[in-house]
Amino acid sequence: MKSLSIRRAALVAFAALGLSLRHGPAKADEAxxxxxxxxxxxxxDLSTQKVVGRIAVGGKPAGIAMSRDGKTAFVTSTEGKFVSVIDAASRTIKAQIEMPDTPLGVAADPSGAFIYVSGFYNPRIYKIDVAAATIVDTASVAASPSGxxxxxxxxxxxxxxxxxDALSIIDAATFKAKATVKVGAHPFGVTIDADGARVYSANVESNDVSVVDLATQKLIGTAPAGKRPYVVALAGGRGxxxxxxxxxxxxxDLETLQPIGRVSVGEYPEGLEASADGRTIxxxxxxxxxxxxxxxxxxxxTGEMAVxxxxxxxxTFLRKTP
Structure with a gap:
């Protein structure tokens, strides 16, 4: 294991860019x-409480998106400048897609046909055809696109x-920007609710969450957070x-945007996701x-697991297995 100082150096570099379980978790079989x-x-394996596999990827992997059907994981390698396409069942890499810029955030289209990857320096968002493992379109966004x-x-x-300090909203059909909405200082992670009505951004330097209405493309509220929030998850009427x-x-609280509580976890939490049934974060x-x-x-x-x-x-890193 590398020393804490090395990990801190990695954190600084990316700031410049921007379980043994005690109780069985519900409806999130793998992470x-x-x-x-x-x-x-x-x-x-979130049922047996064990690490059941490891996939060598290389290139300092950071971002991940799981396909809706849980069959494929897409991983960005920030120093390698590629995206790995991983078969989730066999734990094998099916393809590695070279990127012209440092890839960070990644999201999968619900149809499974495309993924969208942020290029941190250019700055652009890249549309990738999954079957062809090829970049098929790009769109300009504002500085340092992350989540x-x-x-x-x-x-x-x-x-x-x-x-x-903004969110770019892009029309997927035309792959053109529809709007740019100013939010808090240094947004990093973005999460859209299940209704597709609101998007929430974790603002690293203003220590808050911006709430944007996707229909009107307007900022409609701000919720408090702790020191340097990186990602937002939604479950049970809570953020x-x-x-x-x-x-x-x-x-x-998602309705009032008022604070409810704070939970102590490990050191430098980043990735965050709710289980499919909303019972576990x-x-x-x-x-x-x-x-x-x-x-x-x-x-x-309710649980901890060493990785x-x-x-x-x-x-998005959770997978419901068949």
Missing amino acids: FITEQNGDGVSVL VAVSPDGSLIVVADRDD FTSDQYGGTVSVF YVVNWFSNDVYAIDAQTLKV GDGPRAFG
């Missing part, structure tokens, strides 16, 4: 965890433009943020090399 320092992806999300019906793509500097998960702790499970209603930590070195899992 695919990108490990930046370890150059791979660990697969956690990417796709609406449930696949019609809209939202990108967090970190250094412009959750992974607070990197706070070592916490902050919770707020999974948080990936970058520096303490572990994953916590949190009960979404009681806000109690490899430098886990980020920036994106």
Whole structure:
């Protein structure tokens, strides 16, 4: 394992860019965890509480998107400048797609035909045909695009433009920008709700969450978060943020946007996702090399699992197995 100082150096570099379980979790059979320092992806079986596989990826993997059917994981390698297409069942790499820029955020179209990848420096968003493993279109966005999300019906793509304090909203059919919405300082992770009505951005430097109405493309509210929130998850009428500097998960009410509570987790939490049934929140702790499970209603930590070195899992990383 690399020293803490090495992990801190990795954090600084990316800031410049921008379970042994105690109770069985529900409806999230596996978690695919990108490990930046370890150059791979660990697969956690969330029922047996064990790491059951590891996929060597290379290139300092960070971002991940799981296809809706759970058959494929897409992983961005920030230093390798490629995206790996992984068969989730066999744990094998089916393709590696070269990128012309540093890829970070990635999101999968609900149809499974395309993925969308943010290029941090150009700055652009890339549309990739999954079957052909080829970039088929690009769109300009604002500075330092980071997180990417796709609406449930696949019609809209939202990108967090970190250094412009904004979200770019892109029409998926035309692959042209529809709007740019100013939000808090340095948005990083973006999450769209299940109705496709609102998008939530975790604003790293203003320590809050911006709420944008996708129909009107307007900022409609702000919710508090802990120190340096990176990702937002939604479950049971609540919003959750992974607070990197706070070592916490902050919770707020989605209706009132008022704070509910805060849960202490591991060191430098980043990746965050709710289980399909909304009962469990999974948080990936970058520096303490572990994953916590949190009960979404009681806000109690219900489990921990050790993983490899430098886990980020920036994106959607949970998979429901057949």
